[in-house]
Amino acid sequence: MEIKASDTYRCELSGGLSYDSILSLMELYQPLISPQAVVVYLTLAAEANPPRTQQSHSRLFALTSIDPMAFDRAVAKLEEYMLVRVWQKVSDNRTSYIYMLNTPMSVKSFTSSSIYMNRYMNAMGSKQLETTLSRLNNDSLSTQGYKDITRAVVHKNSVRKEEEEVNYTKVKPRYRFSVDDTTINFDYEQFIASTSPLVYPVELRTQENLSLIGKLATVYGLSVDQMRVLVSRSVSMSTMEFNAERLKLLAAKTKGEITKAADIYSLSPVSFLQARQNGAEVTLTDKKMIEHLAMDMHFSNEVINVMIEYILSVSANRLNPKFVDMVAGEWARDGIETKEQALLEVRKTVSKNTGRSRSNIKIDMPEYIRQQQEGSLPKSRKATEETLNAVKELQHRMKD
Numbered sequence: 001m002e003i004k005a006s007d008t009y010r011c012e013l014s015g016g017l018s019y020d021s022i023l024s025l026m027e028l029y030q031p032l033i034s035p036q037a038v039v040v041y042l043t044l045a046a047e048a049n050p051p052r053t054q055q056s057h058s059r060l061f062a063l064t065s066i067d068p069m070a071f072d073r074a075v076a077k078l079e080e081y082m083l084v085r086v087w088q089k090v091s092d093n094r095t096s097y098i099y100m101l102n103t104p105m106s107v108k109s110f111t112s113s114s115i116y117m118n119r120y121m122n123a124m125g126s127k128q129l130e131t132t133l134s135r136l137n138n139d140s141l142s143t144q145g146y147k148d149i150t151r152a153v154v155h156k157n158s159v160r161k162e163e164e165e166v167n168y169t170k171v172k173p174r175y176r177f178s179v180d181d182t183t184i185n186f187d188y189e190q191f192i193a194s195t196s197p198l199v200y201p202v203e204l205r206t207q208e209n210l211s212l213i214g215k216l217a218t219v220y221g222l223s224v225d226q227m228r229v230l231v232s233r234s235v236s237m238s239t240m241e242f243n244a245e246r247l248k249l250l251a252a253k254t255k256g257e258i259t260k261a262a263d264i265y266s267l268s269p270v271s272f273l274q275a276r277q278n279g280a281e282v283t284l285t286d287k288k289m290i291e292h293l294a295m296d297m298h299f300s301n302e303v304i305n306v307m308i309e310y311i312l313s314v315s316a317n318r319l320n321p322k323f324v325d326m327v328a329g330e331w332a333r334d335g336i337e338t339k340e341q342a343l344l345e346v347r348k349t350v351s352k353n354t355g356r357s358r359s360n361i362k363i364d365m366p367e368y369i370r371q372q373q374e375g376s377l378p379k380s381r382k383a384t385e386e387t388l389n390a391v392k393e394l395q396h397r398m399k400d
Helices: 019-033 035-047 057-064 068-080 107-112 114-124 126-137 161-171 188-194 207-220 224-232 244-253 269-276 284-295 301-314 321-333 339-360 367-374 385-399
Strands: 008-013 084-090 095-101
Touching: 008 035, 008 057, 019 035, 019 068, 019 107, 019 114, 019 126, 035 057, 035 068, 035 095, 057 068, 068 084, 107 114, 107 126, 114 126, 188 207, 188 224, 207 224, 207 244, 207 269, 207 284, 224 244, 244 284, 269 284, 269 301, 284 301, 284 321, 301 321, 301 339
Parallel strands: 008 095
Antiparallel strands: 084 095
């Protein structure tokens, strides 16, 4: 269309522009529609504010410093990406236009469009695409490993406590990850920062999936780099699905990184069991049993390690699944959650079992000594006084 400076226009924008819209327009649309088209769009959006009186296009050309031909090309780009619809009314004296502006697609919707993302990669290259997606999708931070050191501010004027709490809630940042689960020891911040959405799409980064990733890494002693590879092998980009069972199997088959720890109980359970086996590889069956204790029974690494140590000590170095389930069930019902509680439980159990076994042992007097006391044993077979005293002493000690 040929637009003249004397032609008039009016603009309309429904809904306004949110921060997400501006972010999408500048970071995603701009490389595809050109900076001039962005300037035209934002100028039209500003002109859409009431009153919607007719203005000549000479005003738009002056505001944007764009000539009529460049303006027409910019509008064509906006039309191509459905950011504007143009209505025209031709009269004898002049031509009037109405620009109906659509809000840009949200960041999530834009990045979910394979057509737009292919165009973006062609325009910007894969490296810039990864950088953009990483910036746009890492909108929340993990506080894992950090300590809240916010200083309390004491105001001279008295302010009601409930008002302070409301104000704090309004400015408190949102965090995607829950750090309440103390059984997870995984650097989510590094994982998210170093994992491209092209490897692990943002849509699949649910609380449930991220919790599973951290839990498996904790149990099997896997690093962030190892988990990134395993996660990428558990994602189907064509169907946008995350296969949790495949990730579990891959994690169980992956050898964890050897780490040193001041407290051996803080090791991953697989590393702890391997140490108890003098470095021998842990079988897949034992790994899955450990995974069950962590994933289904919700025990921490330390509690699992104390449990393993206890069971091996009383079961001739065997991890019988039924016995493990029995002990795990008892500890779960007893509310064992910390290493200290687990060690105390072990001491109580060992002490109780030792006491029971001692009280059940009965030392009978040998038959020949009983006959000697009754006077029916021949003199040639009589025991010495020292032997009699030794047997009596043993009987006395076992009663205690």
